[in-house]
Amino acid sequence: MKDEKDMNGIPEESPKKDAGAKVRPKDEAAKAIRRELHEKMGADDAICEACGMDGALDELYEAYEKDGTVPTREAMADLIRTKDGSMAQAILFMKRDPFTVRGNRKLLVAGAVLIGIVAVIGIAVGLSQPVAKEPAPSTPVASESKEEKKSEVAVHVKADDIDGEVAVPGGIAITIKGDASSDGDGAVFELAGEEVLCGEFAEGEYELAVTSAPILMDGSTYKVPDEPVGFEVAGDGEAVTVEVELEKIPVDGMSKEQLEAVAAQMEASGFGEAAKTLRDKAEGAESKPGSESQIEVAPPRPQGGQGDATEKPSGGNTSPNNGGSKPSGGNSGGGSNGGNSKPNHTHTWVHHDAVYQTVHHDAVYNNVWHEPVYETVVVCLDCGAINPGYEHMEQHMLNGQSGATTVENRLVQEGYNEQVLVSAAWDEQVMVSPAYDSCSCGATK
Structure with a gap:
């Protein structure tokens, strides 16, 4: 269930300090993020500073101190996406949340103390009882706390050409079904082929939602299903396969808004030429405002109302939590495609002359x-x-x-035989590329 919003558009049920979340100190979160960017992107301190990482951290923690809004990877990625899309993607797909402390340390300590007390009582009771001369061998009894067997969960994606080369992966979010108390911290997995291995899950009912569509190398993508797919893990250790069907949207069938949204993702992933081609197509495509929400090309995020996967998979390529709320002052965008928001831009045109090539024609x-x-x-x-x-x-x-x-x-x-001249030899100037104007943002005219 999506958070209800007040008149200012700020989620009223955003994770707060008293919601049980343990927020790591800002310097520890910064070290974790820098380490991730160094390992995955080869980024040094200068590159991290250039992408606006320090300013984004300051803004997130100021919001946390002000109204208790818990920092999230999604909010961090949204704040730096306009400066460096690749860095934003890397932060969004961190395996571990750099902002919150996970685990049940206090519970484990309390459990250990309780076990110790029980053991002492047991020893005292045992010493007070007469010792049997020939104690009978203990008979194995079924354990009251039977060890739960987790099951491997795999997603089989049925979609045209999904087995080809994927330029920008999509996302799949898995959350516990009906967990109204969750804060949206679901397990997110990369969707880039026919099979998505999601690791091991404990017994329970889950919902699987495709949160963002993968983009193929030619720019075609897929329509994101409106409803999540429910599935159940029996707890017997048997593997579970969930089928998801995606409807392909070819480039020629996209609206102007969809082409521009896909182009932005292609460019952020390093495919500048492909992005330019898509923007050129967008100039002549039909405009359908709001149609970009069908493909959800923003970075993967769990859909609201699906709950929190409190039993996370023990293995697999889990991606980061994208379900947390954003600080009220952040550059988080709005709507289902908020990740594609861009600052205002004024074109600065550079003229390029037409290019010609001399072609020689022999006499005939x-x-x-x-x-x-x-x-x-x-x-x-x-x-x-x-x-x-x-x-x-x-x-x-x-x-x-x-x-x-x-x-x-x-x-x-x-x-x-006589060779009669039909046409004399001549040279022709053939245009290779027409004259055009370009801008640094990739736009042309």
Whole structure:
């Protein structure tokens, strides 16, 4: 159940000092966060300071001292997201909460004292009883506090192309069903494939909610289900598989708001070129205000009203608690997609000229065949003269020769191929990219 809000939009049931939470000192929380950022991101003190970590801690602890609002990883991530999205993601997915002290140390101490008292009483009673000569061997009795067997819980995701390469993982939150007293501290797991291993869970009824949709490399994503999926762990040690079905939203089917929300997440995860492509598509896409809430591309967070998983899994890739309230003065955003809020920005345009490339075109020729040329001639059979006259033939007869002729077809010119020019060689200037203006935020025009 979501926290009721007063007129100023501040949760009225936010975790307070008297709610049983043990808040660690600010310096200890800072050390835990710096250690996490150093191990996961390779960030030194200078990088941590640049992302606004110290200022965010000051703001969270001031709110805690003022009205008892317990600091959370979600609130911390929201405060620094505009400066460094990658750092915000790392803090959000810390395995251990850096702000609160977990465990039942006092309970364990009290239990140990109680056990000691019982043991002393037992020894005293035993000494006061007569010793049996041949004590019968003790018969095993079923333990009243039978050891509970935990079960491995896995989530099977049914979604088109979910087995491909995921650019930005989604989130799955598991909480105990119907626990109205919880403060929203559920177990969150990374959703980046068909199978999500969630570790071991104790006996009980749970609810599983997909809190944020994974984003594929091409920018397509999935619609977040409106209702959580309930499942039960029997406590018999048998593995439990929970099925979740996601409806794919291709890039071509996204609204302007959805494209911009996905682009922001892609950019925060280091995919700048893909984010630019999505923003370009958003300029021509249909606007549907509020449609971005269907995909919940903000960093994973448990949905309200699902309770707190008081029995956390003993193993698995648990992600951080995102269900706590935010300080009233923090940059936490609002609505289901509050993680994507950005400060006002004025574009500073830089012009880029069009780029051309010279392409050479060779001359084009056509092959033309010319047939051979023949002519008909008269040949003198006595001397071979061509086209002889009457006097020539009469002289041969006076000389006692035949004076006869014959007709022949003789080759005047052989056939040949001719290369006829169709078009001369030329160079063409081809545009590789048009002129455009760009801004440092990634926008273009």
